[in-house]
Amino acid sequence: MNPIHARLIHCFSLVFPALPPEQIRAATPRNVAAWDSVAAISLVNVIEEEFNTQIDFEDMAELNSFDAIANYLTERVPAGD
Amino acid sequence: MKVSEALEIVHGADSRARPFHVVLACSFTPLHLQTFVAAHLQRRLLDRKVTLATGLYGDLLGVLRKVRTMQADAIAVVLEWADLDPRLGYRNLGGWGPAEEPDILQQAERGITEMRRAVEQAAQGAPVAISLPTLRLPPAFHTAAWQAGSTEASLTAAVSQFAADLAKLPRTFLVNREQLDAASPPDARFDLKSELFAGLPYSIAHASALGEAVAHLIAPPAPKKGIITDLDDTFWSGIVGEVGSNGVSWDLNSHAQIHGLYQQVLRALADQGVLVAIASKNDPAVVDRALERADVIVPRDKLFPIEVHWHAKSGSVGRVLKAWNVAADSVVFVDDSPMELEEVKQAHPGIECLRFPGQDYKSAEAFLRRLRDLFGRPHLSEEDALRRDSLRHAKQFTEELEDASDDFLRQINSVVTVERAAAAADPRSRELVNKTNQFNLNARRYEEAEWDLAARREGAFVWSLAYQDKFGPLGKIAVIGGQCQNGCLAIDVWVMSCRAFARRIEHQCLSLLFEQPGVEEIAFCFRATERNGPLQEFLTGILGEPPTPGARLRREDFLRRCPPLFHRFQSRET
Numbered sequence: 001m002n003p004i005h006a007r008l009i010h011c012f013s014l015v016f017p018a019l020p021p022e023q024i025r026a027a028t029p030r031n032v033a034a035w036d037s038v039a040a041i042s043l044v045n046v047i048e049e050e051f052n053t054q055i056d057f058e059d060m061a062e063l064n065s066f067d068a069i070a071n072y073l074t075e076r077v078p079a080g081d
Numbered sequence: 082m083k084v085s086e087a088l089e090i091v092h093g094a095d096s097r098a099r100p101f102h103v104v105l106a107c108s109f110t111p112l113h114l115q116t117f118v119a120a121h122l123q124r125r126l127l128d129r130k131v132t133l134a135t136g137l138y139g140d141l142l143g144v145l146r147k148v149r150t151m152q153a154d155a156i157a158v159v160l161e162w163a164d165l166d167p168r169l170g171y172r173n174l175g176g177w178g179p180a181e182e183p184d185i186l187q188q189a190e191r192g193i194t195e196m197r198r199a200v201e202q203a204a205q206g207a208p209v210a211i212s213l214p215t216l217r218l219p220p221a222f223h224t225a226a227w228q229a230g231s232t233e234a235s236l237t238a239a240v241s242q243f244a245a246d247l248a249k250l251p252r253t254f255l256v257n258r259e260q261l262d263a264a265s266p267p268d269a270r271f272d273l274k275s276e277l278f279a280g281l282p283y284s285i286a287h288a289s290a291l292g293e294a295v296a297h298l299i300a301p302p303a304p305k306k307g308i309i310t311d312l313d314d315t316f317w318s319g320i321v322g323e324v325g326s327n328g329v330s331w332d333l334n335s336h337a338q339i340h341g342l343y344q345q346v347l348r349a350l351a352d353q354g355v356l357v358a359i360a361s362k363n364d365p366a367v368v369d370r371a372l373e374r375a376d377v378i379v380p381r382d383k384l385f386p387i388e389v390h391w392h393a394k395s396g397s398v399g400r401v402l403k404a405w406n407v408a409a410d411s412v413v414f415v416d417d418s419p420m421e422l423e424e425v426k427q428a429h430p431g432i433e434c435l436r437f438p439g440q441d442y443k444s445a446e447a448f449l450r451r452l453r454d455l456f457g458r459p460h461l462s463e464e465d466a467l468r469r470d471s472l473r474h475a476k477q478f479t480e481e482l483e484d485a486s487d488d489f490l491r492q493i494n495s496v497v498t499v500e501r502a503a504a505a506a507d508p509r510s511r512e513l514v515n516k517t518n519q520f521n522l523n524a525r526r527y528e529e530a531e532w533d534l535a536a537r538r539e540g541a542f543v544w545s546l547a548y549q550d551k552f553g554p555l556g557k558i559a560v561i562g563g564q565c566q567n568g569c570l571a572i573d574v575w576v577m578s579c580r581a582f583a584r585r586i587e588h589q590c591l592s593l594l595f596e597q598p599g600v601e602e603i604a605f606c607f608r609a610t611e612r613n614g615p616l617q618e619f620l621t622g623i624l625g626e627p628p629t630p631g632a633r634l635r636r637e638d639f640l641r642r643c644p645p646l647f648h649r650f651q652s653r654e655t
Contacts, residue, residue, distance in 0.1 A: 038110065045285060057278040
C-alpha cells in the first residue's frame with residue numbers, strides 16, 4: 001500500500017473511530033455523518049501532526065475526501081517523510 | 082500531548098466502564114480543548130469512561146444555568162476575556178480605544194458578577210473546576226504594551242478579586258495561574274488564525290496544557306498522609322553525633338537556611354494534619370537534646386514516632402508505617418543518603434523516596450514545592466488536625482488493650498456521637514468513604530454527584546459517627562448508609578477508620594440500626610476486596626459464616642452474637 005495512504009488511514013481512524021477501515025478510502029463529508037466542520041479541523045490537525053506539515057485553513061474546503069487529501073499530501077510531503 | 086495521542090486515549094477507553102460525565106462550559110468552540118480535557122481525565126480515571134458534554138457556542142452562562150438539569154460528575158468552566166465583554170476578543174468589532182475603555186470595564190465587572198452567581202449555583206450540583214482568562218488582553222487600550230494602563234490594571238484586579246472569591250467557595254476549584262504559566266508559556270497560547278477560522282483561540286499546546294490543568298483539578302492525585310525524615314544533613318545541617326546538639330544548624334547565619342526551610346515545610350504539613358516521623362541512625366540521647374532546643378521549628382510533639390538507633394532504616398520505616406497504620410504508598414521518605422533511600426525503597430517498594438537536595442539551591446526550591454504538591458489538600462478539616470494525636474492515643478490504647486476486656490472498655494468513658502440529618506452533606510463523610518480500605522463494605526467510591534443522588538433516594542439514610550474516650554477524640558470515624566425497604570435495611574455504604582478498631586464501634590453501628598422502629602433484618606451490599614479483610618472478619622463473626630454479596634443479619638442473631646457495649650451516646654440531629 002502507498003505509505004501515505006497507510007498513514008492517512010490511521011489519521012482517519014483516529015478522528016472517525018466508528019468508520020469501518022474498509023470504508024475509509026471512500027470517505028467524504030457526504031458519506032460520513034461525523035465529518036462536520038469540527039471533525040474537519042481535528043482531521044487537519046491530526047494529519048499535520050502525522051506528516052509534520054502545515055495545512056492552510058484556506059485549503060481545507062478542497063480537502064473534502066480521502067483521495068483529495070491523499071493527493072494534497074503526495075504533492076507536498078517529501079517521499080520518506 | 083498531541084491531538085492524535087489525545088484521540089487515541091479517548092477512543093481507547095473501555096466503553097463498558099462506569100461513565101464519568103463532565104460538562105465543559107466555555108463560550109468558544111471547544112474543539113481540541115474538549116479532546117484534551119477528556120484525554121487527560123481519562124488517563125487519571127482508568128476505571129471510568131469519561132464522557133464530555135458541551136453547550137451552545139457563545140452561551141457559557143446558559144450552560145452554567147442549566148447544568149443542574151444535566152448529568153454531571155464534574156463541571157469544567159473555561160473563561161476568557163471575551164466572556165466578560167466581547168470587545169475583549171477578536172471575533173467582534175465593537176470598538177477599541179479610549180472612548181470604549183470605561184464601558185468595557187463596567188461591562189466586564191457586570192459579567193463577573195453574573196458569572197460568580199452562575200458558578201455558585203452550578204457548584205451546588207457538581208464540583209466545578211474553573212480557569213480564569215489565560216490569554217493576554219487584546220491591544221485595545223491607549224497605553225503601549227510595556228505600560229499597564231488603568232483599564233487593564235482594573236480589569237486584572239477585578240478578575241483577581243473574582244479568583245479570590247471563587248477560591249473560597251465550596252466545591253469550586255481554581256486553576257493555579259502560576260502553575261499554568263510554567264506549563265504553557267503565555268506568548269505561545271493564542272492562535273489568531275484558529276480563533277478566526279475555527280472559533281478556538283488556543284494553540285494546540287495551550288489547549289493541552291489547559292486541559293491537563295482542568296483534569297488535575299477534577300481528578301487530583303490522592304494526597305500523601307505522612308512523611309518520614311532523616312535528621313543529619315536533612316532535618317538539620319551537620320552530624321549531631323559529631324558536632325553535638327548545639328553544633329547542628331538550620332539558619333541563615335550558618336548557611337543552613339535550606340534545612341530551616343525544610344523544617345518550616347514540615348511544621349506547616351504537621352499543622353495541616355500530615356503525619357511526621359523521624360528515622361535516624363544516631364545516639365538517642367544526643368538527638369533528644371537537639372530536639373529539645375528552643376529554636377527547633379518543628380516541636381517535638383508534632384513528631385511521631387521518633388525512631389533513633391543504629392539499625393536499618395527500613396526497619397524504622399516499617400515500624401512507623403505500623404504505628405500510623407498506613408500503606409507505604411501513602412508515605413514519603415526523605416534522606417540525604419542515596420544508599421539509605423535505596424535500602425528503604427527495596428524494603429517498601431510503594432514508598433516515595435526523595436533525596437534531600439543539600440546545598441543544591443536550584444533543586445532545593447523544586448524539592449520544597451514537590452513536598453507541597455505531594456501533600457496538598459483541596460480543603461482542610463478538623464479531623465485532619467486530630468489524626469496525629471489520635472494515632473498517639475491509639476498506640477496507648479492498644480498497649481492498655483493487651484489485657485483488654487469488658488472491664489477495660491467499661492472504664493474508658495467512650496462516647497459515640499451520631500450525626501443523622503447533616504451527615505450526607507458533610508464533605509468528610511464522602512471523603513471517609515472514598516479513602517477507607519480495610520473496614521469498607523464494598524470499596525465503592527463516590528463522585529460528589531453520585532453521593533448526593535444516593536443520599537436523595539427514597540428511604541435513604543446516611544449517618545456518621547464520631548468517637549472519643551479518655552485517651553482523646555478520634556473525630557468522625559465511621560459512616561453507614563443505605564435504604565430502608567419493608568422492614569429490611571439494605572446497607573450499601575459502611576466504612577470505619579482503622580484508628581477506631583477494637584472499640585466495638587462496628588457493633589454499635591449495627592445496634593443503632595436495629596434500634597430503628599420496625600427494622601428486623603439488615604442486608605449488606607458486601608463485596609470482598611483485597612484490603613477489606615478486617616470488615617470480612619467482623620462480618621464472619623456477627624453473621625456466623627463468611628459474608629457473601631447480599632448477606633442478611635436478623636435482629637435475634639445479632640443480639641445473640643453482639644458482645645456487651647459500653648458507649649455513651651450523643652445525637653446530633655441538625
